[in-house]
Amino acid sequence: MYLFIVNPNAGHGEGRRVWNKISKLLRRRGIPYEHAFTDSREQAHTFLQDRLSSQETWKAVGVVGGDGTIHSLLPALRHSGIPLAVFSAGSGNDTARGFGIPRRTRAALEVLLHGLPVTADLITVADRSTLTALAIGFDAEVARNVNISRYKKICNAVGLGRLAYIIGIFHTLLTFRPGPLNVDCDGIAYRFESAWLTAINNVDSYGGGLSICPDAKPDDGVLDLCVVHDCSKLKLLLLFPTVLFGAHTKFSFVTMLRGRNITVSSPIPRLALGDGEDVAVTPINASADPGAIHILRPAPHGI
Ligand SMILES: Nc1ncnc2c1ncn2[C@@H]1O[C@H](COP(=O)(O)OP(=O)(O)OP(=O)(O)O)[C@@H](O)[C@H]1O
Numbered sequence: 001m002y003l004f005i006v007n008p009n010a011g012h013g014e015g016r017r018v019w020n021k022i023s024k025l026l027r028r029r030g031i032p033y034e035h036a037f038t039d040s041r042e043q044a045h046t047f048l049q050d051r052l053s054s055q056e057t058w059k060a061v062g063v064v065g066g067d068g069t070i071h072s073l074l075p076a077l078r079h080s081g082i083p084l085a086v087f088s089a090g091s092g093n094d095t096a097r098g099f100g101i102p103r104r105t106r107a108a109l110e111v112l113l114h115g116l117p118v119t120a121d122l123i124t125v126a127d128r129s130t131l132t133a134l135a136i137g138f139d140a141e142v143a144r145n146v147n148i149s150r151y152k153k154i155c156n157a158v159g160l161g162r163l164a165y166i167i168g169i170f171h172t173l174l175t176f177r178p179g180p181l182n183v184d185c186d187g188i189a190y191r192f193e194s195a196w197l198t199a200i201n202n203v204d205s206y207g208g209g210l211s212i213c214p215d216a217k218p219d220d221g222v223l224d225l226c227v228v229h230d231c232s233k234l235k236l237l238l239l240f241p242t243v244l245f246g247a248h249t250k251f252s253f254v255t256m257l258r259g260r261n262i263t264v265s266s267p268i269p270r271l272a273l274g275d276g277e278d279v280a281v282t283p284i285n286a287s288a289d290p291g292a293i294h295i296l297r298p299a300p301h302g303i
Helices: 010-028 041-052 067-077 094-098 105-114 138-147 150-157 161-173 233-243
Strands: 002-006 033-037 060-065 084-088 116-125 128-130 133-137 179-185 188-201 223-229 254-259 261-265 271-274 277-281 284-297
Touching (some): 002 010, 002 067, 010 033, 010 060, 010 105, 010 150, 067 084, 067 128, 084 094, 116 133, 116 271, 128 271, 138 150, 138 271, 150 161, 179 254, 188 254, 188 261
Parallel strands (some): 002 033, 002 060, 060 084
Antiparallel strands (some): 133 188, 133 271, 179 188, 188 223, 271 277
């Protein structure tokens, strides 16, 4: 039996549209499933925990939503051994990108039915798990400002979701002040006098395809870090296009680190988002949780 958790509101209603296609395909093929529409992280967690502790044998859990919806399932799936299949219906979809999962619903269904379960690491912050990346500082503020903005709704409605983030960058530059930051990476201390952002990644991209840690691998037991510091607003703005291609790592104001246990602290409390969701405020300790989850990826010889 397959279990599906559907966030109908993900991606501005895309969750419901994707689920309609999946359910039609499942019924046509006579594949047994159970599903639930959820409207909050807490509801999804309670439902999933309850269903996973039942007598039923679950072949996989399918999630229909964006990275935030996937995030809500991590506590129940973590160390359960039950693989997760991703049906992209969000605006960013960095999980699908990071694991090479196709965006098209029909192809994603083939991954659920015939894909290869692989183990992946999670990032643990204060007992909370994150799958893709933690964004701390400026990038987290951009995401938060965009999420509560009117321009996000307008941009999504006209199919220009990315434009909302570009507006969000300029909007956040008006208020955000860079400041001192201390990073401890596996016992080695780093100090940055004027830090803008810190990304702690499990997969290479965040923010809908920004390749902030281009060498990050989700199954290596290690977290990749990118700290952007000691640069002007203009340099920060010029950095963003280069991040699309992971070409920012060579700049002197970008420091790349790798480690299993990372502490980030700052005199000015900085917001930390995990998978695009609020998870903490600095000081934070982030550690790798190796092989904590199973994800279904396309089988190697095509699907
Ligand atoms: N299981 C869930 N069911 C319903 N709503 C959820 C669930 N988990 C989280 N949410 C809420 O729905 C919001 C949107 O979901 P999600 O992040 O998956 O979609 P998105 O923002 O469109 O895509 P992305 O995160 O890929 O940019 C989340 O920020 C959260 O507030």
